[in-house]
Amino acid sequence: MAHNELTMPQTSSRPPAFGGLGVVIGAAAAGVLALGVPQFGVPYVTNLVFTFLVFFILAQSWDWIGGLAGYVNLGHFAYYGIGAYAFAASLVAGVPTPLCFLIAAVAVAGIAALLSFPLFRLKGDYFAFATLAILPLAELLAFNLVPLTGGADGIVLPPHYVLVPAFYTAVGLAVVTFALSVLLARSRFGYALKSIRNDEQAAEVVGIRIFPAKRAVMVLSGAFAALAGAVHAWQLSYIDPPTVFGLNVALVPVAMALFGGSGLLWGPLVGVVLLFSIQQYLLVNMTMLHATVYGLIILLIGRFMPGGLLRSAFARSTPGLRALSREVHHEIEAAPPAATHERRLPMPVRAPDPDKVLLSLKGITKAFGGNVAVNNVTLDVREGEVIGLVGANGSGKTTLFNCISKVYEPQGTLLFDGADMKGLRRDEVAGIGVGRTFQNPRPFGDLTVAENIAVAATFRADKPSMTEALKEAESYAAFVGLEERFTQRADALSLQEKKSLELARALALHPKLLLVDEVASGLTPAEVKRFVSHIREIREVYGVTVIWVEHIFSALAQIVDRLVVLEQGQVIADAPLAEAVRDERVLAAYLGSAATKEGH
Template sequence: MVAGHQRRLAAPDPRGVSRRFSLEARMKRVSLMTLAAIAVAALALLPLSGAPYWTTFVFSVLIAYVLAQSWDWVAGEMGYINLGHYVFYGIGAYAFSIALTSAAIGSVTVSMVIAVVVVGIAAVLLGLPLFRLRGDYFAFATLALLPLAEVLTNNMSWLTGGADGIVLPVDHVLTVAFWLALALAVLSFITTLAINRARFGFALRGIRNDEEVAEVMGLPLLPTKIKALLLSSLFAGLAGAIQAWQMSYIDAVTVFGLNVALVPIAMALLGGSGLRWGPFVGVVLLAGIQQWLLVNITMLQATVYGAIILLIGRYMPGGMLRAGLLQNIAWLAPLTREHGAFVADRTAGQAAGGAAVAMPLDRIAIEPDAPPLLVCKDVVKAFGGNRALAGVSFSVGPGEILGLVGQNGSGKTTLFNCISRVHALTAGEIRLGGRDLAGLRRDEMAGLGVGRTYQIPRPFGDLTVAENVALSVMLGPRREAPERALAEARSFLAYADLDHRRDVRADTLSLQEKKLLEFARALAVRPRLLLVDEIASGLTPVEVRRFVERIRAVRDDYGITVIWVEHIASALNAAADRIVVLEQGQLIADGPPAAVFSDRRVLASYLGNTAEAMQ
C-alpha cells in the first residue's frame, strides 16, 4: 500500500516542474504589478489635469471602494454581515471634524490620528457585545447602529453641532484628498492580498464555514473576530475623515443615513463578496450606473438603480464575477478566482514532487507504567431536565485504543463534546494528562493535543480538501504558515487516501470522502488523544478493514491514544484494546472486547438478544 501511494504521488521531474512553475508565476506577478503601477500613476495625475468633475467622481469611487473592500473583510471573508459598517465611516468623519475645528488641535494630521484612535476604540467596544450574536441577529443588530448613531449625533449638539452639522475650514484640498484616497484604496487592495495569503485569512474563512469546528481546531474566536472588525473599521474611519475634509461639511444624515450607508455593501455584493476583485468590480460598475442615471434619468434614478440590484441579486446571487457566463471568458478568469488560490499555486511545484505516506508526526513515547492520559470521573451533562451523561467514570491509558459503543442517544457524542470542551460539564471532572479541563476554552484543547472527527461530517465546504487539512496545521500547536501547511497537508491526505482529491471543494466530496477528510484533518492537529466518531459507518467490509489498519497504525507508529465511537462491532473487536458501553448516559460495561461483546446486558442493550457473540 505504501508503494502504491508513493507511485501515485511521484512526478517525473519535480524540481523541473517547480522551477518552471515558479518562473511563470513570477513573470505573471511582475506583469500584473507593472500594470497596476501604471494605472495608479495615471490616476495620481488626474487632479493635475484640470478636470475637477472627473477628479471628484473618481475620488468618490475610491472612497466607495475602500468602504466596500473593508466591509468585505468581515462579511465576505468571515461571513458576518455587518450592515452597520458605515457607522465607522461616520465616527471617523465626526472625530476628524470635531478635532480639526477645535482650537486646541486644528491640525489635519493630528485630527486624522485622533479619528483612527476613536474608531478603533468604538470597534472594540461594539464588537465585544455584537459578536455574541450570529447570522441574522448580528446583521440586524449592526443595522440598528446607524439610526442610533444618527439620533445621538442630532441630540449631542454641544459636540456635533446637532442637525446643523459641522462646517470645516474651506480649503482647496481636493488634490491632496484625492491622493490620500488613492493611497488608502491601494493600501486596501494590498491588505486584501495580505489577508488572502496569511494564516489570518484562512482563519476568517474557517469561521465563515463553521466557527465551532474552527475553534476546536485551535482558533481563538473572539480575538480573531475583533481583529477583523478593528481592521475593517479603521479603513472605513479613515475614508470618512478624508471625505469630510474634502467636503468641508458633514451632518448626521450624510454619514449615518441608510440611503448612503448600504450603497458600498450593494457594490461589494454586485461584484462578488468574498472574491479578491469582487468589491472593485462592483464599485466601478455601480458607480458608473449611478452617474449615468444621475445625468440621464434623474427622476427615476432610485427606481432603476433598485431594479438593477434586484435583477442581479435574482440571477447572479453570488455576484457578477461568480456568474457562469463570465467565468467562461478566458481574460476574466483571474478576476473570478476564489481567495487562497494563489497560495495553492505557489505550492503546486512542491505538490508535484514525491511524498511519502508517513505523516509528519513525532512518535509519542509510551511508558509501560505511565498514569492514564484521560480520566473521566462522575461526568454529568444535563440539558434542562435531560441527563445525557449520568455519572460516567472511566480512564484511558497512553497509547490505548478504546472503543465506545451504545445505542443512539446513549451519550457517546455528548461525551466527546465534553472532552473537547464544546459542552461544559454539569458535574464531575475530566482530566487530560493530569490537568483538569474545567475552565479551558475550546481553542485551547488543540494545543493540549486533542483532535476529533464528527459523526456528521463538518468540512469547510467552500475550501478545497487540501485547505481543510492545511487549516488544521495552521491553527494547531505549530501555527505553520499557509504555504508550508498546504504542502504538509498532502501527507495527511495521502494517509487517508484523499490526496487525489486535494484540489476539489470539500462540499463536492461523497459522504465517505468527507469522513476521511475529517480523519485527516483531526490528525493534522498533531493529537496525542484522537476522538473518532462513527467514521467507518457506510464503508464496505474491505474499506472497514483498511480503516482498522489505519487506526492501529496511528497508535503503533505514532503513539496516539484513540477513543473510537462506532456501531460496527467487528471493527472495534479487531482494533480496540478495551470497550466501554453506555446506556442512557450511564456506563454499563468496561473491559476487553471479547468479554464485553459476550456480556448479556450489552447484548440486550446494544446488539440485541439474538446477536451473535464476537469470536
C-alpha cells in the same frame, strides 16, 4: 476511505505561482496611473474618480467582515460617518492634518472593538439588523451632541482647496486597501476568518479562537471605513448628520460588494465600477428613491445572483470575466514524481506510557432540559490505548465526545494529561492535544482539501506558516487517500471523502488523543481493513491514544484494547473486548444477534 499504500511518490507543495505579490504590484501600478488624473486639470473628473476611490475603500473594507468572515454588517457606513466627524472636529481644533487621520482611525477602531462585544453575540439576520440600527443611532447622536458635532449645523472645515491632496490620499488608501485584501486572503488570519464563515464550531475545534478574530476584523474594517470618511470630509469641507449617516447612501458600499461578488478578490472592485456608474446615472436622472433602488438591487442579487455577478454562470463563461471570478485559493504545484519512499506523517513520534492515565472522566453529566444524555460517566483512558465506544443510537456517545472536546460544558471533572480541563475553551482543548472528527462531517466547504488540513496545522501550538502547513497537508491527504483530491474544494467530495478529510484535519493538530466518530461507516470491508491499519499506525508509530465510536463491530474487534458500552448515557460495561462481548447487558443493549453472527 480511499486506497493508500505504505509507499507513495514524493511530492512537494509550493506557494502559488499566481501569488498575491503580482496582484499587489498590479494594484500599485494602477495607483501610480491614477495619480496622473489631476494633471488633466479637470476638477470634475478628479472629483468623480475621488468619489469612486472612496466607495471602493468602503466596499472593500466592508468585504473583510462580510466576505471573509461571513457577517453582514449593514452599519458599516456608521464607521465612515464617525471617522468623518473625528477628522473634522480635530482639524477645526487645529490638529495637524496627518494626525487628524490617525485620530479618526483610532477613535473608530476603539468604538468598533467595543461594539463587537454585544454584536458578535448575534448571528445571521439578527447581527445584520442590529448593525443597521447603529446608523440611525449615530445620526441621532450627531444631531444632539452639539458641542462635538455642531448638531444640525454640522461642521465647516477651514476653507482651503484640498481636492488634489485629498485625491492623492484616497489613491494611497485605495492601493493599501486592495493590497491588504490580497494579504488577508492568504494569511493565517484570513484563513481563520474563512473557517469562521464556514463553521464556527468546527473552526474552534481545530484551534481557532473565534471572538478575537471577529473583533480584529471588525476593528480593521471600521478603521479603513473611518479613513474613507476622513478623506471625504476633508475634500467636502463640510459635513452634517444626514450627509455621513443617511440611509440614502449607507447601503451603497454593501450593494457594491454584494453585486460584484462578496468574498472574491475582484468582487468589490467590479461591483463599485458597475454600481458607481449606475449611481451617476441615478443622480442625473432621479431626484429621490436612491436608497429604494439600492435596496432593490440587493434583493435582486439575493434572488437571481446570490453569489454576485462574478459567481454567475455568465461571468464564468466569459473570457474577460473568468479570471476575475476565480476564488482565492493557495494553488499547489506538485513536483515531478520521484522514487518511492516509506511514508511518514509530519507528526511527533511518541512512546506512550501504558501505566499513565491520559484522560480521566469523573462523574461527567450533561443534560438538555429533562433529558440526561450523559449520566455520571467515570472513565480512565491510558496513553496508547485504543478504546471502542459503543451503544445504541441515542445512548450518548457523540454527546460524550462533545463534552471531552468542550463543544458542551459538562458537570463533573475532566482531567487531561493530569490537568483540569474545567473552563477551557474549545480552541484551548485542541491546543493541549485533543483532535476529533464529527459524526456528520463538517469540513470547511469552500476551502480546498489542502487548505482544510493546513488550517488545522497552522493553528496548533507551534504555528507553522501557511506555506509550511500546506507542505505538511500533502502527507496527511495521502495518508487518508485524498492525494488526488488535494486541490479540490471540500464541498465537492463524497461523504466518505469528507470523513477522510476530517481525519486528516484532526491529525494535523498533532493530537495526543484522537476522538473518531463513525469514520468507517459506509466503507467496504477492504476499506474498513485499511482504515483499521491507519488507526493501528497512529497508535503504534505516533503514540496517539484513540477513542473510536463505531457501529461496525467487526472493525472494532480488529484493534480495540477495551470496549466501553453506553446505555441511556451510562456506562454499562468497561472491559477488554473478549470479556465485554460475553456480558449479557452488552449483548442485549448493543451487540445482540450481530455479535452472535460474527462469532463473538
